[in-house]
Amino acid sequence: MSVVEARRVTRLFPMAAGPVAAVRDVSLSVADGEYVAVSGPSGCGKSTLLHLVGVVDQPTSGEILFESRDVAALKEAERSRIRLVRIGFVFQRFFLLPMLTARENIELPQAEARVPAADRRARTRELLEYVGLADRADHLPSQLSGGEMQRVAIARALANRPALLVADEPTGELDEQTGGHIADLFDRVHADGTAILVVTHNPVLAARASRRLTMKSGSLVS
Amino acid sequence: MTSLWLAWRTTKRYRVRAVLAVVGVAVIGALLFDMLLLSRGLLASFADLLNSGGFDVRIVGSEGMPIVRLPIAGSTRLATELRALPEVRDVVLIRIERATLWSNERTSRPVTLVGTTQASGGPYTIVRGDDLPRDSSFDRCPILVSRHLAASLGVEPGSSVKISVNPDGVRSALPAVSCRVTGVVNFFFASAGENSVATTMTALQQALSVPAFAPDASAGEPGVDADLILAASQPATGPAAAVRAIHRVRPDLRAYSNEDVVALFNQNGFAYFRQISFVLSSLTTVFAFLLVATLLTVSVNQRLGEIAALRALGISRGRIASILLWESALLVGGGALLALPLGGLLALGLDHLLRQMPGLPERLHFFVFQWRAVATHAALFGVTAAAAAAYPMWLTARLPIAATLRREVVG
Numbered sequence: 001m002s003v004v005e006a007r008r009v010t011r012l013f014p015m016a017a018g019p020v021a022a023v024r025d026v027s028l029s030v031a032d033g034e035y036v037a038v039s040g041p042s043g044c045g046k047s048t049l050l051h052l053v054g055v056v057d058q059p060t061s062g063e064i065l066f067e068s069r070d071v072a073a074l075k076e077a078e079r080s081r082i083r084l085v086r087i088g089f090v091f092q093r094f095f096l097l098p099m100l101t102a103r104e105n106i107e108l109p110q111a112e113a114r115v116p117a118a119d120r121r122a123r124t125r126e127l128l129e130y131v132g133l134a135d136r137a138d139h140l141p142s143q144l145s146g147g148e149m150q151r152v153a154i155a156r157a158l159a160n161r162p163a164l165l166v167a168d169e170p171t172g173e174l175d176e177q178t179g180g181h182i183a184d185l186f187d188r189v190h191a192d193g194t195a196i197l198v199v200t201h202n203p204v205l206a207a208r209a210s211r212r213l214t215m216k217s218g219s220l221v222s
Numbered sequence: 223m224t225s226l227w228l229a230w231r232t233t234k235r236y237r238v239r240a241v242l243a244v245v246g247v248a249v250i251g252a253l254l255f256d257m258l259l260l261s262r263g264l265l266a267s268f269a270d271l272l273n274s275g276g277f278d279v280r281i282v283g284s285e286g287m288p289i290v291r292l293p294i295a296g297s298t299r300l301a302t303e304l305r306a307l308p309e310v311r312d313v314v315l316i317r318i319e320r321a322t323l324w325s326n327e328r329t330s331r332p333v334t335l336v337g338t339t340q341a342s343g344g345p346y347t348i349v350r351g352d353d354l355p356r357d358s359s360f361d362r363c364p365i366l367v368s369r370h371l372a373a374s375l376g377v378e379p380g381s382s383v384k385i386s387v388n389p390d391g392v393r394s395a396l397p398a399v400s401c402r403v404t405g406v407v408n409f410f411f412a413s414a415g416e417n418s419v420a421t422t423m424t425a426l427q428q429a430l431s432v433p434a435f436a437p438d439a440s441a442g443e444p445g446v447d448a449d450l451i452l453a454a455s456q457p458a459t460g461p462a463a464a465v466r467a468i469h470r471v472r473p474d475l476r477a478y479s480n481e482d483v484v485a486l487f488n489q490n491g492f493a494y495f496r497q498i499s500f501v502l503s504s505l506t507t508v509f510a511f512l513l514v515a516t517l518l519t520v521s522v523n524q525r526l527g528e529i530a531a532l533r534a535l536g537i538s539r540g541r542i543a544s545i546l547l548w549e550s551a552l553l554v555g556g557g558a559l560l561a562l563p564l565g566g567l568l569a570l571g572l573d574h575l576l577r578q579m580p581g582l583p584e585r586l587h588f589f590v591f592q593w594r595a596v597a598t599h600a601a602l603f604g605v606t607a608a609a610a611a612a613y614p615m616w617l618t619a620r621l622p623i624a625a626t627l628r629r630e631v632v633g
Binding site: 047048051054056057076077080081082083084085087089091092093095097098099100104107108109111112113156157160168169 | 541
């Protein structure tokens with residue numbers, strides 16, 4: 001069964017010289033527990049596709065079905081709820097809240113999902129150990145390295161036990177070695193049964209996926 | 223992890239911005255608080271001054287503002303009639319004359335001489351010595367002198383002085399009478415540097431060389447006419463009923479309750495202060511709004527990527543809006559709280575400056591603390607906080623998540 005399915009989706013962006021198609025007639029399905037990597041040159045529409053599948057954007061035409069529900073038919077509050085509890089987002093620039101510690105950053109989506117405080121604390125502890133940062137729980141993002149910040153961001157994305165983890169260039173800001181650690185972490189997440197859709201330029205990370213896709217000029221070519 | 227907690231952490235994180243906002247709002251708020259104190263303070267102080275003597279109705283012989291005084295013909299008999307009214311508890315006659323007080327043959331001062339039938343507890347507080355005696359048969363001319371006059375002439379309780387009255391329209395001074403200082407007082411209605419003297423109506427008559435005072439005279443009205451009559455209403459009926467009853471007895475006179483006097487001054491004398499206060503209060507509120515709205519908007523614009531990421535993570539629009547609202551409330555609230563002691567100190571200084579104006583009663587204040595002013599201050603800043611957060615909230619509610627994330631990465 002697919003967690004998310006894009007059916008012939010097109011995303012046009014209005015420009016002064018006329019609309020530009022960032023994603024053109026793309027169909028894609030990510031099955032439960034599947035690990036999919038999308039690669040391609042800059043500007044080919046990878047991130048736009050990821051935003052569509054991650055329910056933060058809507059296609060100009062075509063359908064996005066998340067767990068068999070047509071995303072277009074949902075209200076913004078319902079889409080927000082899906083992102084909160086069914087999808088985990090990992091960004092290239094981490095986007096941790098700078099005023100919160102690692103522990104608090106991981107607790108935030110759980111608090112939003114109204115997880116009881118005791119469960120929240122237990123899950124956060126478990127995730128910090130999972131990403132190997134139990135001893136950095138009370139550090140602010142400014143006190144962490146890039147790799148540590150991305151690991152906290154992955155822990156935050158997994159906080160509400162999502163069905164799908166979407167990651168946009170998760171190693172884009174990291175050196176090769178640290179990127180390798182993040183790729184290892186993705187392997188573990190996949191092994192634990194979470195579906196992953198990752199957009200990356202990093203061939204090492206892409207090679208870890210069970211299915212590799214390539215995009216060119218807004219279309220999937222392989 | 224409430225919105226307030228997140229707003230607090232954000233405020234702590236951006237300390238410089240927070241300090242700038244709080245200090246800015248505090249300074250603006252201090253001015254606003256002072257304007258609010260000023261808008262009602264003078265009136266409240268004036269009402270307090272009027273009520274301090276224990277009389278709540280004033281009877282004068284002239285129309286309009288009860289300041290210009292004409293002698294009230296037959297005031298002695300009128301006082302007797304008023305005392306008989308069930309709405310009236312007490313009546314006091316007052317006569318004010320210009321006079322000269324001699325402490326010795328060479329030293330004199332022009333004074334305001336107040337004659338009163340009130341035996342004790344008049345509109346003054348005793349600093350040294352005793353009040354006017356209830357029975358003046360043993361002391362023909364007991365007087366109370368203002369603190370300033372006592373210091374100026376070096377007189378103390380027990381000192382002997384002479385007073386000669388200079389009535390309006392009489393070219394030559396009347397013969398001086400010997401008087402004895404019974405006490406040194408602060409007059410409620412006198413200015414700080416004013417030379418004031420209070421004495422009994424009997425002594426004033428003597429100084430005016432008028433035939434003996436006859437409180438119960440039924441005809442001919444020997445004695446001196448008062449130019450102001452103070453009446454105390456019965457608590458059960460109140461001053462309005464007393465005013466109506468007095469008007470029935472003497473429709474030619476003007477009787478005003480203290481509330482009427484305050485209302486008259488509010489319409490005429492104090493309108494200027496109210497208008498200034500309104501204009502400055504409005505301006506300061508707008509400044510506070512602009513300051514906080516600008517800082518919040520700049521801050522939100524700097525955090526658009528962070529906010530878009532939060533939205534992508536499923537944090538609701540409502541939660542982000544409430545965080546911003548709390549941020550605004552913390553900045554404005556912190557400043558508004560700080561503004562109260564700051565404004566209080568500023569009000570003390572300004573009040574001191576304004577009270578240096580000549581001719582003002584020493585007890586009159588321009589800035590008077592009132593809980594009503596604090597409540598208005600809080601309400602205005604509550605509205606300011608909400609208004610200042612409105613635009614940043616709107617900005618984040620309309621934020622396109624995907625486009626903002628894309629811009630952040632490209633940027």
